[in-house]
Amino acid sequence: MGLWARLDDVSVRYGPKIVMQNLTLDVVEGAITCIIGLSGAGKSTILRLLNGLKKPDSGRVFVKGREITKMRERELIELRGTIGFAFQFSALFDSLTIGENVALPLREHTKMRDEEILKLVTETLDSVGLAHVLDRFPSELSGGMVKRAGFARAVVTNPQAVLYDEPTTGLDPIITHVLTDTIVKLRERLNGTAVVVSHDLESIYMMADYIAMLFEGAIVAYGTVDEIRRSPNPIVQQFLQGSEVGPIPI
Ligand SMILES: Nc1ncnc2c1ncn2[C@@H]1O[C@H](COP(=O)(O)OP(=O)(O)O)[C@@H](O)[C@H]1O
Ligand SMILES: [Mg+2]
Numbered sequence: 718m719g720l721w722a723r724l725d726d727v728s729v730r731y732g733p734k735i736v737m738q739n740l741t742l743d744v745v746e747g748a749i750t751c752i753i754g755l756s757g758a759g760k761s762t763i764l765r766l767l768n769g770l771k772k773p774d775s776g777r778v779f780v781k782g783r784e785i786t787k788m789r790e791r792e793l794i795e796l797r798g799t800i801g802f803a804f805q806f807s808a809l810f811d812s813l814t815i816g817e818n819v820a821l822p823l824r825e826h827t828k829m830r831d832e833e834i835l836k837l838v839t840e841t842l843d844s845v846g847l848a849h850v851l852d853r854f855p856s857e858l859s860g861g862m863v864k865r866a867g868f869a870r871a872v873v874t875n876p877q878a879v880l881y882d883e884p885t886t887g888l889d890p891i892i893t894h895v896l897t898d899t900i901v902k903l904r905e906r907l908n909g910t911a912v913v914v915s916h917d918l919e920s921i922y923m924m925a926d927y928i929a930m931l932f933e934g935a936i937v938a939y940g941t942v943d944e945i946r947r948s949p950n951p952i953v954q955q956f957l958q959g960s961e962v963g964p965i966p967i
Contacts, residue, residue: 721746727776754931798826801871801879816851861892878910
């Protein structure tokens with residue numbers, strides 16, 4: 718399979734704090750790649766590097782073979798129009814209806830007419846199991862529904878890839894299951910790439926084609942679900958088992 722993106726020898730620091738050091742990660746096209754790691758490990762930063770919201774201090778980032786670390790802001794805006802981003806906190810606008818929220822990227826990035834937009838927004842909400850909420854406000858929906866509306870907004874432009882930041886964190890197991898299923902279905906429908914940052918091992922085992930574990934600034938393990946679960950790396954095993962005992966400092 719081809720590559721969708723590549724972080725090549727990337728280093729990132731915030732002030733004196735080194736978050737990534739010479740990190741390299743390939744993101745396979747058409748697959749679901751899950752990024753795991755401790756809080757503060759730099760998982761969200763990886764997503765921000767992939768759509769050019771964050772520039773590394775050194776190293777290069779490629780998307781579809783193009784070096785985005787060399788792009789100007791105008792090209793980056795264009796690139797971001799082709800990548801969906803589902804934020805950790807749904808980031809819907811409370812003052813807009815669900816339909817208006819989902820329509821926003823189409824209004825920003827396309828010249829579609831209102832009727833076309835309405836049709837596409839309705840279809841996309843349908844595809845995440847949210848028919849009939851077009852005119853409701855975010856405050857009128859449950860947490861899981863708001864999340865799915867966020868997914869709909871992330872995919873409504875038919876992006877080449879979707880980045881999900883902790884899509885299921887803090888939600889109950891049933892909603893988690895529904896959301897995980899939705900991510901898999903959306904990937905199939907778009908025939909695209911997904912990168913999912915998650916702590917939720919059950920959900921990762923269900924959806925991941927590949928798992929990458931981030932620890933102390935580098936990718937310490939990468940592989941299929943089976944490979945990662947059987948990894949002899951004690952850092953991986955401690956993380957998967959949620960154990961206090963092991964090489965990870967608590
Ligand atoms: N804008 C920022 N300014 C300063 N420090 C930041 C900023 N964004 C992230 N960090 C720090 O970088 C580290 C990695 O952050 P993040 O990528 O959000 O981690 P994760 O998503 O794995 O929890 C954390 O220690 C965080 O505090
Ligand atoms: Mg994060």
